[in-house]
Amino acid sequence: MSEELFQKLTDSIVDCDPDAVEALTRQALAAGLEPLEIIAQGLTKGMQIVGERFQCGDAFLPDLIIAAEGMQRAMQLLEPELLKRQQTLETAGVVVLGTVKGDIHEIGKTLVGTMLSANGFKVYDLGTDVPTETFIAKVKETGANILGLSSLLTTTMVVQREVIEALNTAGIRQQVKVMVGGAPVTRTWASQIGADGYAEDATGAVTLARQLVGK
């Protein structure tokens, strides 16, 4: 019975049907299934399948995003239940993310944020045109172990370096791993400015984030 429901949950994620994910999650809770089990046996498996299909070219960005939306809607139902049970979902890491000051490009950064949260990271997405001091304050406040800096313009790439320098000045550079991304950003640039990592795309960013926090 529960096996069947877990399978349905997995399928609903893979089929990119957030409404079904939500309904099945309610059904699973009503049937008395444990939230942690629902996540591990049902939802996460679905996300893994979608990720694999994306890697081999059978699924596409909208599929990833909508699958992730299903995941997020399920989590909204599951988190209060976890709290009630005084359980915590082991997060893969805490991420502060945003597009740097002077740059209003949103899509790449949002994609990375969505993929990270669908893969068990706690993500604080600060949006676009984010002042350097806001990044610093948020990292301090959340105790984040990953900072993601997006920049789509050659003119704003340099701000990524400024943020890293500001982390140094604030004395919290050792606390966070810095990931940089965006169209003009390359591996060489990442190492030049002393960032910890760079990935070509959103799924690459998940792999990188896992490596950086040792998961």
Place this chain on the structure above:
Amino acid sequence: MARPKLTFLDQEFIQQIVAEGIAVLSNPGVRVHNSEALALLADAGAAVDFNTQVACIPETLALHALDSAPHEFNLYSLEGLAVVHYGGDDVHFDPGSAAVSILDAQTGQQRSPVTADFVRFVKLVETLAMFDAQSTAFVCRDVPEGIGDLYRLYLALEYMHKPIVTGAFGKQTWWVMWELLCAAAGGEAALKQRPLAVFDVCPSPPLLWSDLTCQNLIDCASKGVPAELVSMPLAGATAPVTLAGSVVQHTAESLSGVVIHQLAQPGSPIVWGGAPAAFDMRAGSTPFGDVATWMIDCAYVEVGKYLGLPTHAYMGSTDAKLLDMQSGLESAGGAMLAALAGVNMVSGAGMIDFLRCQSFEKLVIDADIIAMARRLAQGIERRHEPVALEVMRQAGHKAGYLANSHTQRWFRKELHLPSPVIDRSSLDSWQKQGSKSIVTRAAERVEHLLTTYKPSPLGSDVRHELRRITLRAAQAYGMDELPSLPDDI
């Protein structure tokens, strides 16, 4: 909005071209070097000079033939499915036919192909969804020249599912090819009812039907096997230099073919096809990748549609000797125009060097060109009512369309997704994957696709019969044993 349609000629212009083409048939007439055809024409009322072998065909005869020729027909797969529709503005693609060499991926040089190459090629075509038909793409050099045409068809029949565009190099070999097709189709009646193949028949410019091609044309008609006229005016050399002038010659040559064909068997399926070229006044060559060539192609296709006949054209090949930017430019230009012109069967994919050489890698690249051409020909549709107002109001000023259900609903239909042959990765990602050129990626894709090939649906008894028929023909040309087939059938 219907699909976009490219046209070069208005109604009046087409009518003039047809009128002049018909007038050419009566004076100076057509050279017909085949006694059966001359007799057919004379019996039907054409003025035939049996000494000079020139037939002057009156307008009534041409119009009569156009009346009886079918407007459409289908080609069938070996599974019995109608997978090619010759008619209307439906567009299908097949690889170019009868190359004399292949481009060796390892050496980058042209070389003579053998049995194993042909088998690989047929398998590759099966795996490429953009091709609705096979073709007898090149001539194997490990069998006697006399059976070069039928041996290709034999090999294709052993491995194909899709129908095939083929052609005979001799009068007798046509009959062996027909016998092979009957064996594969399950008999003469079955072949007639569900044709597996169309035969290219090529008049020689200007205004000549050789004995061989004319006989092929008559035999196709009498057996109800579709024939595809491939008229090849060479603008400025063997045909008038003006593009419209070459189309007049194409009209006359093709119409004479329709007349002979329909006299042999009224109602037999026939295609208004061609492989014209605009003569290159510097190199003295016959470029198929030339813009004027494409314009002649599109224009004669318009004439064919006006006359109510299914159409064919040789487009999407290149004259370059290797897979370079010229190759991409010429292949894409031709394929895009052909799709927009609504050519029923577009032949030429894979071909380089003036249709002399086939390339496996180019075929795979061309499949991506064709996919784009097909998308282009689908045109732009409304899809949603209202088109965007609802979804834009819902999204407001957020760029969150990736997560929008409207995107999920339409992106597969609206956006074109290329194969891995096309590179759209970031510089870093491309470098990480080995900084490969499209030719290298295509070579890898060839190998990958070949692993996905699904074996022939034909039973072992049918295949035994195919081999028996072919061996008999080979022995008549002094070859006692056929080359063995690759083991992995």
